[in-house]
Each structure stands twice: as structure tokens, then as C-alpha cells.
Amino acid sequence: SSGINAEYGQDRFLAGIRKGVEYCKALRCSQLHIMAGNEPHFDGQRKVFLENMKKASELLKGEGIRGLIETISEGTIPGYYLNDVKKTLDLLEEIDSDCIFFQFDVFHLSMLGHSTEQILELFDCNRSKIKHVQVAQPPHRIEISSPGDIDYTAIFNHFLAHAYTDDHIGLEFKMSSYGDASLADDLLDFLKRF
Numbered sequence: 001s002s003g004i005n006a007e008y009g010q011d012r013f014l015a016g017i018r019k020g021v022e023y024c025k026a027l028r029c030s031q032l033h034i035m036a037g038n039e040p041h042f043d044g045q046r047k048v049f050l051e052n053m054k055k056a057s058e059l060l061k062g063e064g065i066r067g068l069i070e071t072i073s074e075g076t077i078p079g080y081y082l083n084d085v086k087k088t089l090d091l092l093e094e095i096d097s098d099c100i101f102f103q104f105d106v107f108h109l110s111m112l113g114h115s116t117e118q119i120l121e122l123f124d125c126n127r128s129k130i131k132h133v134q135v136a137q138p139p140h141r142i143e144i145s146s147p148g149d150i151d152y153t154a155i156f157n158h159f160l161a162h163a164y165t166d167d168h169i170g171l172e173f174k175m176s177s178y179g180d181a182s183l184a185d186d187l188l189d190f191l192k193r194f
Contacts, residue, residue, distance in 0.1 A: 003035020010052055017056045021063050031066045031132060031168070033103060036081035049081065050094055057097035068132050070103035073111035085109060085122065092129055101131040106150060107172070110138040116151045120158050127162065136173035143173050143183060145190035156194045 020032045034056060036049065053069070060067045071088040072080045082088045092102055104126070109119050123130065135155070137148035144152040159169075175183055 003037040010048075010055060013052045014055055014059065017059055021060070021065060024063075024065050030064070031068055032060065033068045033070065033132075034100075036069065038077050038079040038081065040079070041081070045081065046091070049091065053091070053095045053100060054097070057095060057100050061097070061099045065099070066131055067097075067100045068103035069100065070105055070134075071108055071112070072105070073108040075111055076108065083112075085112065085114075089126060089129070102126060102129040103132045103134065104130045105134040105172070106155060107134065107136040107138055107141055110149050116154055119150070120155065123158070123164075124162065127164075130164075130167065132168045132170065133159070133164070134170040134172045136171075140176065141173050142176040143187045144171070145183075145187045146176055152190070153193075160194060 017032070017034070020034075024030070024032055034053070053067070056067055069082060069088060069092065071082050071085045074080070074083045077083075082091070089102065092100065104123060106119055109122065114122065135144050135152065136142065137144050137146050137150060137152070139149060142148070144150075159165075177183055
């Protein structure tokens, strides 16, 4: 599912958050990705999203869990409510919670037209709001050690130089060739450099 946060029905949304909290506790996970949904847009959707996020924030804060919202490119989930990084960051500002953060997905930012340099600038400008980074090589969402649109050597060196060491990086990709052990070895060699 691409989520229901930007839909009417706060009870259903909060039931999903409570279920997510159960999973977080069972897995000893301190963060929950809150999907916004891709329902047809309607008048008042921004207000619904903000009200839902503020309620989710209260619930998550009481459980000691961070909520994460993410910009997802239009080509990946058509109609996704948070398909623009400025919109996502503006909403995050309006939510104004110390337990709701930005899930910084390099793949989606690239698919939205951002270069490596623009992605790093966006990272620097919003560092305090970022508690999780996800990576994959565009445009086919493959392993980051493969050549592609993003210079992951520059990305990882930048993260280290700017003390992104206490938060998480998720490898959210599919191998470009399943069963090819050399790709897995290349990926491990790449990651060991950092």
C-alpha cells in the first residue's frame, strides 16, 4: 500500500499507526515510515494530512518512536501525495514535531530531476530534519555500486564529512542481475570504503 495518510478517515489512519507501533516494538525499531497515499486529490487534503500527522505525532511521541515522511517520485507511485520535495518539507515544517522527520531518498530525488550536487545541497539545508536516508542507483533502482545517474562515492563521502553517522541508511534497491555473486561482492567492497 502507498498509505492512507492524506485520505479522510482519521480512525483508520491511526489504527494503522498503532499497528505500525506494534511492529516497531516487536522488531525493536525506533522509526516508522508513514506513507501519504495516492488517492485522487481533493479539496482540504492538506488539512487532512496535517491533522493526521499531528495525531500520529502525539501517539508516536508517547511510544518513543520517530515518524518518517518521504517524497516519492511520480514515476514510482503515480499520484502519490508527497511527490514534491518542497511540499514535503513545507508540510514537515507545519507539522512542527520533534518526532516527525524527513526520510531522505536519494533515488526519488534523482528521479525528480535533482543532480548529485543538488541532492547534497538539499541534504545540507535540511540535515536536522533527516533521520533516515535511502539509496538506490537511478533510473532502474539497482545497487549503488553500479554506474548510473548518482555519484554515490561523492554522496557517502559527503555524509561522512558532515557527520551523518548516528542515523540510518537503507539500501532500497534490486540487484541488476540476480544470482551474480560478483555484484554482491562489488557492493560490499564499495560499502567497506566508507
